[in-house]
Amino acid sequence: MFNQRVVLIFQPHLYTRTQDLAKEFAESLDLADEVILLPIYPARELPIEGVESELILHQMAISNKQVLSKERMLEWVKDNRPSLLVMAGAGDIDALVQPVKEILEK
Numbered sequence: 001m002f003n004q005r006v007v008l009i010f011q012p013h014l015y016t017r018t019q020d021l022a023k024e025f026a027e028s029l030d031l032a033d034e035v036i037l038l039p040i041y042p043a044r045e046l047p048i049e050g051v052e053s054e055l056i057l058h059q060m061a062i063s064n065k066q067v068l069s070k071e072r073m074l075e076w077v078k079d080n081r082p083s084l085l086v087m088a089g090a091g092d093i094d095a096l097v098q099p100v101k102e103i104l105e106k
Contacts, residue, residue: 011093085104
């Protein structure tokens with residue numbers, strides 16, 4: 001569909017949602033060429049034992065996938081400079097858009 005590799009950075013939102021929809025998230029994220037998962041944005045929830053971004057990661061079929069901290073993700077963008085990058089999520093991922101943009105514009 002695309003002539004470029006699609007790199008998707010996804011921040012899961014809520015532990016309960018991640019627990020309930022991990023399989024569906026994994027299937028959707030598998031449509032990208034490469035996926036970077038950020039840690040779950042907890043919002044109003046306390047952590048649930050065993051529910052982390054890795055829960056999605058381990059259900060994904062693609063091989064180019066990883067979980068990174070926000071700081072490490074910014075380093076990854078700087079080192080890899082993807083030409084087509086999608087950032088998605090409902091937590092505080094929007095605060096990372098400007099730093100990513102600045103990295104890519106340098």
